[in-house]
Amino acid sequence: MRQLIIRRLLQTIPMLIFVSIACFAMVKLAPGDPVLSFVTPNMHAEDIERIRHNLGLDKPAYVQYLIWIKEILSGNLGYSLINHQPVLDQIVERLPATAGLMGVSIGLAFLLAIPLGLIAGANRNRWVDKLINLFSYIGISVPLFWLAMLLMYFFSVKLHWLPSMGMRTIGIHSVFDVIKHGILPCFVLAFGFLAVYVRYIRSSTIGQLKEDYVQIQYAFGSTKRTVLFRHVLKHVLLPVITLLGMSLADLVTGAIVTETVFSWPGIGSLGMTAVRGMDYPVIMGITLFSSVMLIVGNLVADILYGIADPRIKTRG
Amino acid sequence: MNRSKWRSVGHELFTNGLGIAGLVIIVVFSLAAALAFLSPQDPNALNVMERLKLPSAAHWFGTDDYGRDYFTRALYGGRVSLMVGFASMILATGIGVVVGVVSGYFGGFIDNLLMRFLEIVMSIPSFLILLLLSVFLKPSVGNIIVIISLLMWMSIARIIRAETMSIKEREYVLYAQASGQNAFGIIGKHIVPNLIPVIIVGATNNIASAIMMESSLSFLGFGVQAPNATWGSMLNNAQGYIAQAPYLALFPGLFILLTVLSFNVLGDILRVGFEPKLIKR
Amino acid sequence: MTERLLTVDSLKVSFDTRAGENQAVRGVSFHIDEGETLGIVGESGSGKSVTAKALLGLISPPGKVIGGEILYHGESLTGLSEKQWRSIRGNRIAMVFQDPMTALNPVKKIGAQMTEVIARHRGLKKAEALKEAIRMLSEVGINEPERRVEQYPHEFSGGMRQRVMIAMALSCQPELLLADEPTTAIDVTIQAQILDLLKELKDKSRMSVVLITHDLGVVAQVCTRVIVMYGGMVMEEGLVDDIFFRPGHPYTQGLLRSLPKRDGGSRERLVPIEGSPPDLINPPPGCPFIERCPHAFGKCVERPPLFELGNGQRAMCWLLDKEAKTGE
Numbered sequence: 001m002r003q004l005i006i007r008r009l010l011q012t013i014p015m016l017i018f019v020s021i022a023c024f025a026m027v028k029l030a031p032g033d034p035v036l037s038f039v040t041p042n043m044h045a046e047d048i049e050r051i052r053h054n055l056g057l058d059k060p061a062y063v064q065y066l067i068w069i070k071e072i073l074s075g076n077l078g079y080s081l082i083n084h085q086p087v088l089d090q091i092v093e094r095l096p097a098t099a100g101l102m103g104v105s106i107g108l109a110f111l112l113a114i115p116l117g118l119i120a121g122a123n124r125n126r127w128v129d130k131l132i133n134l135f136s137y138i139g140i141s142v143p144l145f146w147l148a149m150l151l152m153y154f155f156s157v158k159l160h161w162l163p164s165m166g167m168r169t170i171g172i173h174s175v176f177d178v179i180k181h182g183i184l185p186c187f188v189l190a191f192g193f194l195a196v197y198v199r200y201i202r203s204s205t206i207g208q209l210k211e212d213y214v215q216i217q218y219a220f221g222s223t224k225r226t227v228l229f230r231h232v233l234k235h236v237l238l239p240v241i242t243l244l245g246m247s248l249a250d251l252v253t254g255a256i257v258t259e260t261v262f263s264w265p266g267i268g269s270l271g272m273t274a275v276r277g278m279d280y281p282v283i284m285g286i287t288l289f290s291s292v293m294l295i296v297g298n299l300v301a302d303i304l305y306g307i308a309d310p311r312i313k314t315r316g
Numbered sequence: 317m318n319r320s321k322w323r324s325v326g327h328e329l330f331t332n333g334l335g336i337a338g339l340v341i342i343v344v345f346s347l348a349a350a351l352a353f354l355s356p357q358d359p360n361a362l363n364v365m366e367r368l369k370l371p372s373a374a375h376w377f378g379t380d381d382y383g384r385d386y387f388t389r390a391l392y393g394g395r396v397s398l399m400v401g402f403a404s405m406i407l408a409t410g411i412g413v414v415v416g417v418v419s420g421y422f423g424g425f426i427d428n429l430l431m432r433f434l435e436i437v438m439s440i441p442s443f444l445i446l447l448l449l450s451v452f453l454k455p456s457v458g459n460i461i462v463i464i465s466l467l468m469w470m471s472i473a474r475i476i477r478a479e480t481m482s483i484k485e486r487e488y489v490l491y492a493q494a495s496g497q498n499a500f501g502i503i504g505k506h507i508v509p510n511l512i513p514v515i516i517v518g519a520t521n522n523i524a525s526a527i528m529m530e531s532s533l534s535f536l537g538f539g540v541q542a543p544n545a546t547w548g549s550m551l552n553n554a555q556g557y558i559a560q561a562p563y564l565a566l567f568p569g570l571f572i573l574l575t576v577l578s579f580n581v582l583g584d585i586l587r588v589g590f591e592p593k594l595i596k597r
Numbered sequence: 598m599t600e601r602l603l604t605v606d607s608l609k610v611s612f613d614t615r616a617g618e619n620q621a622v623r624g625v626s627f628h629i630d631e632g633e634t635l636g637i638v639g640e641s642g643s644g645k646s647v648t649a650k651a652l653l654g655l656i657s658p659p660g661k662v663i664g665g666e667i668l669y670h671g672e673s674l675t676g677l678s679e680k681q682w683r684s685i686r687g688n689r690i691a692m693v694f695q696d697p698m699t700a701l702n703p704v705k706k707i708g709a710q711m712t713e714v715i716a717r718h719r720g721l722k723k724a725e726a727l728k729e730a731i732r733m734l735s736e737v738g739i740n741e742p743e744r745r746v747e748q749y750p751h752e753f754s755g756g757m758r759q760r761v762m763i764a765m766a767l768s769c770q771p772e773l774l775l776a777d778e779p780t781t782a783i784d785v786t787i788q789a790q791i792l793d794l795l796k797e798l799k800d801k802s803r804m805s806v807v808l809i810t811h812d813l814g815v816v817a818q819v820c821t822r823v824i825v826m827y828g829g830m831v832m833e834e835g836l837v838d839d840i841f842f843r844p845g846h847p848y849t850q851g852l853l854r855s856l857p858k859r860d861g862g863s864r865e866r867l868v869p870i871e872g873s874p875p876d877l878i879n880p881p882p883g884c885p886f887i888e889r890c891p892h893a894f895g896k897c898v899e900r901p902p903l904f905e906l907g908n909g910q911r912a913m914c915w916l917l918d919k920e921a922k923t924g925e
Contacts, residue, residue, distance in 0.1 A: 018436045026448070134334075141577035143528065145535050146551060146569030149558060157559045212699035219653055219694075220687030220714045220765070230713065231702050238704070256443055257532050261555075272536070275447045283448055290441045298439075310704055310749040327615075 004306050012299055019291045020072070024065050026287070027280045077288070078281035080274075087285035090270060097167055098266030102255060105186050106247050109193035110240070116194075117201025118236065122228055124206055132198060139195020148188045148261040155184060165263045185262040189255060193247075200243060201236055208232045238309055245301020248293050321513065325589030335585045338578035345575055349395040360384065360543045371563060378563050386550075390567055393545040397527055398575070400461055400546070404526035407465035409472055409519045413511070416476025421484055421503060431477075434470050442467045446529065450538040457540055464529050472518040476511060483510045513590035517583055524579035531572050547572050601671070602773060602805050603629045603652070608665035610647050610656055617878045621647045623829035624665065629773065634799060634806040636820035636837070638813055638852065642874050644829040645809045649775045652807075653690055654682040688718040691766035695778040697758035701750040707734075708746025711765050718769040733764040737794060756787035760794065767798060774799075777809045792819055813856050817841065822909075825849050828875045828885025834903075835910030845904070845912030848886045884914065892916055 052058050059067075071078070077087035120132040156164035163169065167181050208214060209232060217227045259268035267286060274282035306312045329335045371378040371386075378386050419430040446467055453459040483489060484507070492502050533539040534548030547568040554564035610622040622644040629635050639645045647656070654677060656662050667674040674685075694700045702710055711730035715721055721729060727746065734742035737760040750758060759779060766774060776795065780788040796819050799806050808820055816823050816837060823840055825833040825848065833846040844850045851870040872889035881887055883898040890897070896915040904917035 014432070015436060015439060018432075019439055022436065022440060137334075137577055137580060138573070141524070141528075141573055141580050143531050143535070143548075143551070143569060143572045143576075145532065146565070146572065149551065149555060149565045149569070153558050153562050153565070157562075212694065212696060213702045215655075216692075216694055216700050217702075218655055218686070219692045221683040221685070221717060222713075223683065226713075231705065234704050235702075256447075257536065260536060271444055272447070275444075275451055275538075278451065283444065287441060287444055290444070291439050294439045294441070310706075311751050 001306055001312070004312070005303055008299055008302050012295055015295050016292065019295070020069060020288065021065065023284050023288045023291070024068055027284045028061065028064075072288070077285040080282050081279045082274075082277050082282075087281050090282065091267060091285055091289055094265060094267045094270050097264060098255060098259070098268060101182060101185055101259075101264060101266060102189065102247075104182070105189035106193055106244070108186070109190045109197055110244070112190075113194050113197030113201055114233075114237075114240075117198045118205050118228055118233065120198065120202040121205025121209065122224065122232075124209075129202075132202070136195040136198045136202070139191055140199065142191075144188050144192050145257050145261050147191065148184065148258060151184050151188065152261075167265050181264075185255070185258050185264050188258050197240070197243065201240065204236050204239060205232055208235045238305060241304050241308060242298075242301045245297040245299075245304070246294070248297030248300070321590060325586060328585050328589035329582075332585055334581045338581040338585075341574050341578040342582070345394055345571070346398060348391055349398050358385075358388070378561070386564065386567065389545045389550060390547070390571065393547045393550055393568065394571060394575075396457060396540055396544065396546040397530060397548070397572070400457065400464065400530040400540075401523045401527035401575075401579075403461045404464040404468060404530075405519050405522040407461060408468040408522050408526070409515060411465065411469035412472030412518065413476050413508075413515060415469065415473040417480050417503060417507060417511070419473070420477035420480030421499065421507060423481075427477075430473075434473060438470050443529075443532070446533060447536065447538055450533060455538055455541055460530060460533065460539055464526050464533075467529070468522055468525060472515075472522060475514055475518055479511055479514045480507055483507055513586075517587045517590065520579055520583035520586055524576045524583065527572065527579070528576055599630045599632060601628055602631045602669070604666075604668040604671075605648070605652070606666045606668070608648065608651060608667065609663045610644070610651055611661055611663050613659040613661070614878070620877050620880055621660070621829055622651065623877075623880065625826070625829070625831050626665075627824050627831060627834060629805050629807060631772075631805055632803045633822060634796075634808060634820045636816035636823035637807060637809045637826060638811065638816055638823055639826035640811055640874055642877070643826040645826050646777055648826070649692065649777050649807065649809055652773075652775060653686050653692060655686075684718075687714055687766070687771075688769045689771055690773045690775065691769065691771040692775040692777065693759070693762050693766050693779045696782040697755055697762050698782065700762055701758060703750050705749070706746065707748055707750065707753070707761055711746070711761075711768060714765055715768050729768060730764070733768045734761065736767075737761070737764040737798070739764070755783050756791065759783055759791055763791075763794065763798070767804075770802065770804075772804060774804055774806045775809070776806060778811070779808070780815065781810070781812075788815075789818075795819065813841075813852055825852070828880060829877055830885055831903075831913065832886065833910075833912040835906070835912075836908060839906075839908055839910045843906070843910075845906050845910060845917060846886075846914045847890050847892050847916070849912070851889075 049058075057064070075088060077091070079086055080090065116132055120129040123129045152164045155162045162183055163181050164184065167178055169177050169181075205228075209227075214227055214231065217231060222230075255264070255266065256268035256271055258264070259266045260272050263269065271283065271286045273279070274286070329339065415430055415434070419427045446463060449463045449466075450460065453463065486506075489502060489506050492506060497505075530539060530546060531548030531551070534546045535552045537549070537552055539548055540546050550568040551565060551572075554561070554568070557564050605628070606626050608622055608625045609620070612619040612621055625644065625648055627635070637645045637648065647660070650656055651662055652667060652674075654674065662675065665675070669685075669690075674682075677685075701707070708727055708730055711733070712723060712726040715726040715729050716723060719726070719729070731742040731746055734745060739745055739757065739760055745753075750761075753761060763779075774795075779795065780791050783791060792815065795806065795808075798804075806819075808816065810816060813823075820837050823835065823837050824831050825840070825846065827848050833840065833844065833849045835845075840849060841853065844853055848870075855870060870889055875881055875885045875888065881898070883900050884890070884893070887893050887897045894915070896918075899915075901913050901915045901918070903911040903913050905911055906917070
C-alpha cells in the first residue's frame with residue numbers, strides 16, 4: 001500500500017512539471033507582447049526596454065520559466081493584464097462560489113445516482129430501467145446551456161419564482177438569498193452529472209449481477225435487495241471513487257458555460273472574461289490551478305481506491 | 317470482421333425502438349441540412365418588417381430579431397453543426413487510431429512517450445483551451461474542426477491502444493511476425509481490420525461530443541461567426557430574446573439534443589451489437 | 598428403512614434464446630433417499646447443472662421450468678413463492694459450486710459472508726453467528742479460524758476457498774447438499790482432500806448429497822448410486838457397483854472406456870466418444886445419443902423407455918428390449 005502511494009506520488013511529479021511547461025508555453029506563444037499592456041503612449045523606447053528588462057522578458061526562455069516556477073511556488077501567479085490584480089487573489093476570491101455550486105451539484109447528483117443506477121441495473125430492460133436509461137441518455141445529450149435557458153424562461157421569466165442572474169440580490173446578505181440564486185444553476189449542473197453517474201453505476205451494477213458470487217448468494221437464500229445492498233453496492237461504489245476524484249477538477253473549472261449563462265460569479269466566468277479580454281496570466285493561472293487539481297484529484301482517488309479495495313490494500 | 321457480427325449489429329439496431337428513431341433522426345437531419353438550398357428563403361436576408369414573428373405557415377419556426385426565416389437558418393445551421401461534427405470525428409479518429417496503433421503495436425519507449433503526452437493533454441482542462449485556441453486562431457469552420465479534433469483524439473487513442481495490444485498477441489499476428497512480414501504490413505493486414513468495430517463505436521461517440529463542443533463554443537460566441545449560423549450561435553442570439561421570443565431558444569436546442577442523443581444511442585447500440593458477449597448472461 | 602427425501606418427476610427446463618427454445622432438461626426423473634450420496638454424471642450441456650439449479654428454484658429468465666414435479670418430503674416444490682424458496686435455499690438444501698475463486702464476494706470478509714447466511718436462516722445474533730462460522734471453519738479443516746474470518750477471499754488458496762464454501766453450505770445443517778463439480782476447478786493434488794472432507798462430513802450427519810460431475814472416477818470414490826445424463830435426459834441409473842461392472846447403456850460404456858484405469862496392470866488405450874452432444878434447440882426425437890452411438894439401429898429414432906435391469910438399475914436403450922432386437 002505504501003509502495004503504491006509512493007509510486008503514484010513519484011509519477012505525479014513529471015506530470016506537474018510538464019503541465020507547468022505547457023502553461024508557460026501557452027502564455028509565451030500567445031500573440032501580442034505583454035509589455036505593451038504597461039506601455040503608455042508617451043513612453044520612450046528605452047523605457048519600454050527597461051520595463052521589458054524589469055519583467056525579465058529579455059532573458060532566455062528557460063530562465064524565464066525557472067523564475068516563473070519560483071514565483072508560482074511562492075504563491076505568485078502573476079498579475080492580470082486588465083485590472084493588474086494578483087491572479088491568485090482573484091482565483092481565491094472566486095473559488096468559494098464555484099466550489100460551493102459544484103460541490104452541492106456533484107453531491108446531489110451522486111446521492112441520487114446511487115439508488116437510480118442500482119434500481120435501473122437490477123431491473124434491467126424492465127420499464128423502470130428503460131425510463132431511467134432514457135432520462136440519462138437525455139442528460140448526457142442535452143446542451144446544458146439550453147436546459148439553463150429553458151429553466152430560466154419557466155422559473156424566472158414566466159413564474160417569477162427564482163432569480164435568473166448572479167449569486168446575490170444587491171443589498172441583501174442572507175444565505176437564503178444565495179440558495180435561491182443557486183437553485184437553477186445547481187439543478188442544471190446536477191442534471192448533467194447525474195446522467196453520467198447513473199450510466200456508470202447502472203452498467204457496473206449489471207456487470208456485478210452477472211458475477212458468480214451474486215448467483216451463489218441467491219442459492220443461499222438471499223433476497224435481491226440483500227444482494228444489491230450488501231454485496232453489489234460496495235463493488236459499485238469503488239469505481240465511483242475514481243469518478244469523484246476526477247470531479248475535483250470540475251470543482252474549479254467544470255462550470256464555465258453554466259456559470260456564464262447564469263452570471264454566477266465563479267472561476268468559470270472569471271475564465272470567460274479573461275478569454276474575452278486575452279488576459280493570459282489569468283487564463284494561465286486558472287489552467288494551471290485546475291490541471292493541478294485534476295492531477296491531485298486522480299492521485300487522491302487512486303489512493304482512496306487502494307485503501308477501500310481489500311484486494312489492493314493487502315497486496316502491500 | 318465477419319458477417320455474423322454485422323448481422324448482430326443489424327439485429328440490435330432494428331429491434332431497438334430507440335435505435336431506429338436515432339437512425340431516422342440522423343438521416344432526416346442530414347438530408348435537411350444537405351438540401352437546405354431548396355428552401356425558398358435566404359437564411360441571411362434581413363427583413364425589418366418581419367422581426368420576431370411567431371411560427372406561422374409562412375415562417376415555420378418564426379423569424380429572428382433581424383426578420384430572417386428561422387426555419388431556413390436552422391437548416392443552414394444544422395449544415396455547419398453536422399459538418400463540424402463529422403469532420404472533427406474523422407480527424408480526431410484519424411489521430412486517435414494512428415497514435416493508438418503505433419503505441420499499442422510498438423510498445424516500449426514510443427508507447428511510454430505517447431501515453432505520457434496523452435496524460436498531460438488530458439490533465440489540462442480542455443474547454444478552457446478550446447476557448448483560448450479559438451481566440452488565438454481566427455474562428456473559421458476549418459479552425460474549429462481542427463481545435464475540436466485536437467481535444468478529442470485522446471479517448472479513442474486509449475481504446476485503440478488497448479485493443480491493438482490484445483490483437484497483437486493473437487496467433488495469426490504472431491505467425492505473420494515470425495514469417496518475417498514487416499510491421500506496417502501486419503498493421504494494415506491484420507491489426508486495422510480487426511479494429512474496425514472499436515473505431516466505428518468510438519467515431520459515433522466522437523460525433524456526439526464534437527457537435528456538443530461546437531454548440532457550446534458557438535453559444536459562447538467563439539464559434540462560427542455571423543452572419544453564418546450554427547445551432548449553438550442561434551441559441552446565443554436567442555438568449556437576449558428569451559422573454560419576448562422563447563421559440564427562438566426552443567428549436568435549435570431541441571435539434572442539438574436530438575442529434576447528440578441519436579449519436580449517443582447509436583454508439584451504445586453498435587457497441588452492444590459488436591460485442592454480443594456483453595449482453596449474454 | 599430409509600426415507601425418500603426428494604423425488605424429481607419428468608422435470609423439463611427450457612431456455613429462450615434468439616435461435617429458439619433450448620430444451621436443456623427434457624423430462625428427467627430420479628429420487629434421493631435420506632443419507633445417500635447420489636452422483637449425477639454427464640458432459641457439459643447434458644443438463645446436470647440445470648437440474649441442480651431447478652432443485653433450488655434458481656432457474657431464472659430466460660430459463661423456465663416448463664413441466665414436471667419436484668417432491669421434497671412428499672410435498673411439491675413447484676409453485677412455491679419466492680419467499681418460501683428462500684427459506685429452503687441455503688437452509689434445508691444447500692449448494693457448493695464449481696469455481697471457488699469466483700464464488701465468494703471479493704470485497705467482503707469471509708466471516709461477514711458466512712455470518713450473513715447463518716444469521717439469516719438460524720436467527721442468530723451477529724456475534725453468535727460469527728462464533729458458529731468459526732466453529733464451521735475449523736470443522737472443514739481450516740487452521741486458526743478466528744484469524745481467518747477477518748480475511749478476504751483473495752487471501753485463501755483455491756482449495757481453502759472451497760473449504761470455506763463447504764463450511765458456508767453446511768452452516769445451517771441442510772438435509773440435502775448439492776455439490777456441482779466441487780473439485781473441477783481445484784488443483785489436482787487438493788481434489789482428493791476435498792472429496793474426503795465431503796465424505797467425512799456426510800458420514801457425521803444424516804445429510805444427503807448430490808454430487809454433480811463429469812468424472813466417473815469421482816463418482817466411484819464417493820457415491821453409492823449414480824444417474825448418467827445426456828442430452829437433457831437420464832440415460833442410465835443404478836448403484837455405482839452395478840453401473841461400473843455391468844453398464845447397460847452404450848453411452849455409459851463409452852464413458853467408462855474413456856476413463857483411465859486405476860488398477861494398473863492392463864494398459865488399455867483410452868477411447869474417447871466420437872462426435873459432439875446433440876443440438877438441444879432441435880433435439881433428435883428419439884435417443885439423444887443416436888448420432889454417436891456405435892450400436893444405433895432403426896428403432897433408435899423412437900424415444901426408448903427405461904428398461905429395468907434389476908437391483909434398481911435402469912437404462913434407456915432399445916438394445917435392452919428383446920423384441921426390438923429380434924425385429925431387426
